[in-house]
Amino acid sequence: MARTITVSEEAYEALRRLKREGESYSQLILRLARGEEERRRRLLSLFGAWSDLGEEEARELLAELRREWRSWRA
Numbered sequence: 621m622a623r624t625i626t627v628s629e630e631a632y633e634a635l636r637r638l639k640r641e642g643e644s645y646s647q648l649i650l651r652l653a654r655g656e657e658e659r660r661r662r663l664l665s666l667f668g669a670w671s672d673l674g675e676e677e678a679r680e681l682l683a684e685l686r687r688e689w690r691s692w693r694a
Contacts, residue, residue, distance in 0.1 A: 635649075638652070
């Protein structure tokens with residue numbers, strides 16, 4: 621069963637740019653939605669990953685991350 625949806629011109633152009641040759645808009649939307657679901661699963665899998673760090677180790681790690689972030693942005 622097919623459904624009709626309305627999107628803005630801006631949304632249509634964004635989708636058109638992402639659409640692969642031979643891919644339908646339904647296939648494109650499913651590909652994007654599945655990719656987002658996978659990103660969420662990967663992010664959720666990281667929760668608690670540092671729970672075994674001590675307070676001092678966590679502070680040192682965060683300080684190092686901040687230093688690296690500043691050098692990367694510079």
